[in-house]
Amino acid sequence: MKVDVHVTVNGRPTIWQVEDGERLLDTLRKNGHTEVKEGCGGGECGACTVALNGEIICSCCAFTQQVEGADIVTAAWVAEHNPALIDSLVNHNAVQCGFCTPGVVVAADNLLKKCTCNRHKLGTKEIKDNMEGNICRCTGYIKIIEAIAAAAEEERHEV
Amino acid sequence: MKFDVVGTSPVRLDAYDKATGKSRYTDDEPLPGVLYGAIAFSPVSHGLLKSVDVSKAKALPGVVKVMVAADLGDKYANNIGAVRADQPLLAYDHLRWRGDRLAIIAAESPEIARKAASLVTAEIEELPVIHTSEEALAEGAPKLHEMGNLADSMCIRHGDVEKAFSESPIILDNRYVVGYQDHAYLEPNSVVAIPGADGSLLLRGSMQAPFYVQGALAKVLKKPMSKIRVQQATTGGGFGGKEDYPNEPSAVASVLAFETGRPVKVIYNREEDLAYSTKRHSMIIEHKLAAKEDGTITAIKVKAICDAGAYLGISSIVAERANASATGPYRSPNVQVDTLVVYTNNAFGGAFRGFGAPQVTFALERQMDLLAEKVGVDPVEIRRRNTFSAGEISPLGDVVEADVNAMRVLELAAKKTPILKELKKGKEAHIKRGIGLAAVRYGVGLHAGGQRLEGSGALVQVNIDGSVRVNIGGAELGQGAFTAMAIIAAETLGVSYGRIYVGEADTMLVPDSGPTVASRTTVMSGNAVKDGCLIMKERLLKCAAADTGRKAGELDIKGDALIDKKSGEIIMDFATLANKAYCAKVNLVANGWYAPDRKIWNKEVGQGQSYTTYAHAVMVAEVAVDTITGQVHVEKMHAIHDVGQAIHHKGIEAQIEGGVVQGMGWAIMEELVIKDGKMLNPNFTDYIIPTIQDIPEIKITLLERPYKNGPYGAKGIGEPSLIPVAAAIGNAVANALKKPVMELPMNPERIKLNLLNK
Ligand code: FES
Ligand code: FES
Numbered sequence: 001m002k003v004d005v006h007v008t009v010n011g012r013p014t015i016w017q018v019e020d021g022e023r024l025l026d027t028l029r030k031n032g033h034t035e036v037k038e039g040c041g042g043g044e045c046g047a048c049t050v051a052l053n054g055e056i057i058c059s060c061c062a063f064t065q066q067v068e069g070a071d072i073v074t075a076a077w078v079a080e081h082n083p084a085l086i087d088s089l090v091n092h093n094a095v096q097c098g099f100c101t102p103g104v105v106v107a108a109d110n111l112l113k114k115c116t117c118n119r120h121k122l123g124t125k126e127i128k129d130n131m132e133g134n135i136c137r138c139t140g141y142i143k144i145i146e147a148i149a150a151a152a153e154e155e156r157h158e159v
Numbered sequence: 160m161k162f163d164v165v166g167t168s169p170v171r172l173d174a175y176d177k178a179t180g181k182s183r184y185t186d187d188e189p190l191p192g193v194l195y196g197a198i199a200f201s202p203v204s205h206g207l208l209k210s211v212d213v214s215k216a217k218a219l220p221g222v223v224k225v226m227v228a229a230d231l232g233d234k235y236a237n238n239i240g241a242v243r244a245d246q247p248l249l250a251y252d253h254l255r256w257r258g259d260r261l262a263i264i265a266a267e268s269p270e271i272a273r274k275a276a277s278l279v280t281a282e283i284e285e286l287p288v289i290h291t292s293e294e295a296l297a298e299g300a301p302k303l304h305e306m307g308n309l310a311d312s313m314c315i316r317h318g319d320v321e322k323a324f325s326e327s328p329i330i331l332d333n334r335y336v337v338g339y340q341d342h343a344y345l346e347p348n349s350v351v352a353i354p355g356a357d358g359s360l361l362l363r364g365s366m367q368a369p370f371y372v373q374g375a376l377a378k379v380l381k382k383p384m385s386k387i388r389v390q391q392a393t394t395g396g397g398f399g400g401k402e403d404y405p406n407e408p409s410a411v412a413s414v415l416a417f418e419t420g421r422p423v424k425v426i427y428n429r430e431e432d433l434a435y436s437t438k439r440h441s442m443i444i445e446h447k448l449a450a451k452e453d454g455t456i457t458a459i460k461v462k463a464i465c466d467a468g469a470y471l472g473i474s475s476i477v478a479e480r481a482n483a484s485a486t487g488p489y490r491s492p493n494v495q496v497d498t499l500v501v502y503t504n505n506a507f508g509g510a511f512r513g514f515g516a517p518q519v520t521f522a523l524e525r526q527m528d529l530l531a532e533k534v535g536v537d538p539v540e541i542r543r544r545n546t547f548s549a550g551e552i553s554p555l556g557d558v559v560e561a562d563v564n565a566m567r568v569l570e571l572a573a574k575k576t577p578i579l580k581e582l583k584k585g586k587e588a589h590i591k592r593g594i595g596l597a598a599v600r601y602g603v604g605l606h607a608g609g610q611r612l613e614g615s616g617a618l619v620q621v622n623i624d625g626s627v628r629v630n631i632g633g634a635e636l637g638q639g640a641f642t643a644m645a646i647i648a649a650e651t652l653g654v655s656y657g658r659i660y661v662g663e664a665d666t667m668l669v670p671d672s673g674p675t676v677a678s679r680t681t682v683m684s685g686n687a688v689k690d691g692c693l694i695m696k697e698r699l700l701k702c703a704a705a706d707t708g709r710k711a712g713e714l715d716i717k718g719d720a721l722i723d724k725k726s727g728e729i730i731m732d733f734a735t736l737a738n739k740a741y742c743a744k745v746n747l748v749a750n751g752w753y754a755p756d757r758k759i760w761n762k763e764v765g766q767g768q769s770y771t772t773y774a775h776a777v778m779v780a781e782v783a784v785d786t787i788t789g790q791v792h793v794e795k796m797h798a799i800h801d802v803g804q805a806i807h808h809k810g811i812e813a814q815i816e817g818g819v820v821q822g823m824g825w826a827i828m829e830e831l832v833i834k835d836g837k838m839l840n841p842n843f844t845d846y847i848i849p850t851i852q853d854i855p856e857i858k859i860t861l862l863e864r865p866y867k868n869g870p871y872g873a874k875g876i877g878e879p880s881l882i883p884v885a886a887a888i889g890n891a892v893a894n895a896l897k898k899p900v901m902e903l904p905m906n907p908e909r910i911k912l913n914l915l916n917k
Contacts, residue, residue: 034180034187035180036180037184037345037346037395038428039347039395039429040842040843041428041429042429042842042843042844044842044843044844074180079178079180086175086178086179090170090171091170092809093168093813094813095173095174096396096637096638096813097344097346097394097396097397097636097637098173098178098393098395098637099344099395100345101177101180102179102180105178127851128851128852132850132852135843135850136345137342137344137345137396137817137848138345138396138813139816139817140816140817140819141816141849141851141854142816142857143812143813145851
């Protein structure tokens with residue numbers, strides 16, 4: 001039995017027909033959003049991170065039926081709307097195998113949005129506290145932290 | 160030497176596509192008509208398989224094919240062993256571990272395939288489980304294979320240890336036990352097999368050794384290798400875990416693909432990947448060291464027992480490196496090493512960054528600190544007294560290379576870190592601080608035992624628009640191999656980095672170049688790329704000479720243009736040159752090749768030229784141990800590495816940072832809990848790996864002294880970054896607690912136990 005779910009994905013209104021109990025991660029991937037990755041399927045790694053109504057979630061842990069009416073943002077949207085963040089990650093060599101990166105991008109974009117609202121300098125501790133749900137096995141995290149801090153600084157100077 | 164591109168840090172070739180989510184990993188590729196494979200694994204760790212019942216699985220709507228061992232018939236070979244034919248693709252008779260396959264299934268969706276797998280039942284007579292390698296070697300232990308449970312062994316015989324032990328005043332005889340580690344690359348094992356109408360096969364997947372997969376598939380499918388094309392898709396990490404293991408899902412997918420005539424994907428979930436893929440070996444290391452009163456080592460005797468699990472896989476090759484790494488950068492006139500590879504019903508031992516070296520390094524470097532304590536000198540001084548220098552005979556029987564950097568990295572460590580400084584006491588009395596260091600001598604590339612695989616190829620193609628395509632036999636796992644190749648190609652051809660495109664590793668484009676392991680890609684594939692580019696450049700210059708009426712020797716390509724060497728005058732741009740060469744019918748595809756000199760090796764006594772060259776490193780760790788919770792906090796790490804010439808600076812830093820954090824995970828938190836052969840924690844909630852909250856401050860010091868046979872002087876860095884980490888942290892914890900540390904991981908449970916021991 002399929003049900004209709006109305007959502008906005010990366011700014012585009014969409015109707016999905018989904019199976020009962022289908023995971024949001026699977027629905028997204030089936031509909032071409034393969035930028036959302038599955039690293040664990042258990043809410044433990046953050047590779048599947050998307051923003052749902054402005055809050056980051058693990059899409060492997062949400063049922064698509066539960067997100068009726070939601071606004072969903074993936075890394076593909078961030079790439080278009082926050083190229084400075086992508087540049088910063090790339091320039092800091094914070095991307096290695098890249099499997100964690102789309103999730104990192106969504107979480108970092110979300111954090112940067114919050115911190116621009118507050119207009120304060122983004123410290124390492126705040127970055128760590130907000131990014132702890134994103135596991136990266138390649139980089140040792142250091143370049144990810146540097147990249148996010150640099151992107152935040154750049155944004156702060158622009159405002 | 161001054162370079163144009165080498166040593167700069169251009170943006171990685173793959174970074175934008177990966178960061179924006181455009182890169183396609185194996186499961187991201189749309190493929191019409193694709194089926195999904197699943198595997199019914201053994202429910203027991205050891206038993207006799209009487210029968211398998213797949214009737215319920217077959218009856219499930221959406222299931223297209225179910226196969227058990229008997230269904231392989233004569234069409235396929237039921238053998239997937241990487242080194243030895245000891246491992247069936249589908250289990251029959253004897254079940255030896257939980258990763259044995261009872262049945263394989265192809266279905267219309269991954270959910271249906273897994274559901275069908277769960278419906279497979281079997282009649283099994285359970286047998287007693289072998290829990291440890293020592294149990295396996297004990298008299299009367301049940302035999303896992305006809306040959307018995309000692310799967311393989313290797314040794315080093317150098318001098319007379321027993322005599323030295325009887326004459327030496329200091330003897331340190333200890334036993335070290337180190338646990339498994341899972342690679343936890345973020346993308347689980349993933350492959351897709353696409354059958355061709357003519358009986359050929361295209362296999363794409365997440366892997367580090369496409370040529371291994373090609374060879375394994377030819378065997379299983381009983382087809383000529385010419386009909387099997389293996390391409391490495393964008394790969395979400397490997398660390399050794401995707402060296403030989405991908406042979407298994409690849410074979411499953413390929414057999415199902417031929418049986419159904421449709422493409423078949425096999426995508427592991429995290430639980431399957433954690434439970435059934437290969438692991439860093441758990442080892443027991445008995446280490447006996449003798450020294451004179453001043454701390455000069457007189458003898459080292461090591462017995463290292465590697466738990467291989469139920470099948471050999473490539474454990475012999477891992478053990479070979481453990482064997483050769485047991486004495487580190489130290490001189491010892493008398494050495495006896497025995498490395499045993501043992502069959503058990505436990506997890507499957509395999510390749511993992513460091514390849515057997517981290518385990519023996521932990522034991523050796525702990526011994527060095529205990530020796531320092533005994534002698535009453537500091538940890539740097541004890542190593543200074545024992546580190547060998549150029550021209551000496553090493554315990555492996557070879558002459559230490561003239562440009563050896565072992566002492567240089569040690570002195571750098573001494574100079575740049577406060578090894579001896581009194582550490583600040585924690586504010587709270589229950590926080591104990593400590594500092595420790597560890598050294599490593601890493602043989603870059605394959606051990607002499609595997610040197611037949613060392614040759615590496617590259618393909619260099621110049622197009623008429625002046626763009627350049629490069630393919631290598633090595634794989635891009637995330638480490639940045641392709642970017643390094645583009646830098647080397649740009650430097651050699653005299654063109655800009657942006658002109659170079661590096662295509663995916665493909666068995667049909669480049670000759671067998673061995674596996675992407677052993678930190679060998681920069682040196683081996685890098686030299687092959689350089690060779691191909693030099694051939695190409697020579698052709699282009701010859702053509703330019705004819706065209707311009709000048710001598711080839713007076714011309715060069717630099718800055719994307721043909722120039723006059725002397726005056727620097729720009730004669731034409733690179734694209735014009737390429738186009739001219741094409742019109743002059745110059746072959747614009749060149750094959751590069753590199754193979755290091757043959758090494759002489761005597762396996763019987765473990766003496767000879769083990770490796771082509773060595774990279775040295777010293778790691779310093781500062782820790783704070785909470786004696787109430789047992790938690791170890793690694794506060795600072797200082798990594799000092801001999802890298803030859805850095806090809807990509809930021810890339811090297813990133814490799815080191817990643818290696819340090821992964822090594823720290825193994826040292827203090829990662830533990831595979833195995834009970835009666837079954838992994839009890841196959842998820843990231845219970846198998847804990849470092850998060851962003853756990854990382855230490857990392858300082859990096861590079862010793863850049865070009866290596867004469869490396870491309871532009873480069874050496875490998877992937878593994879040396881991890882190998883000494885656990886040893887350094889172990890020494891720091893021992894220093895903090897003033898108690899011996901004999902086991903890994905140093906998780907809170909073990910630290911608390913350690914504190915309770917008198
Ligand atoms: S896949 Fe969702 S958290 Fe790992
Ligand atoms: S870059 Fe590989 S997991 Fe983060």
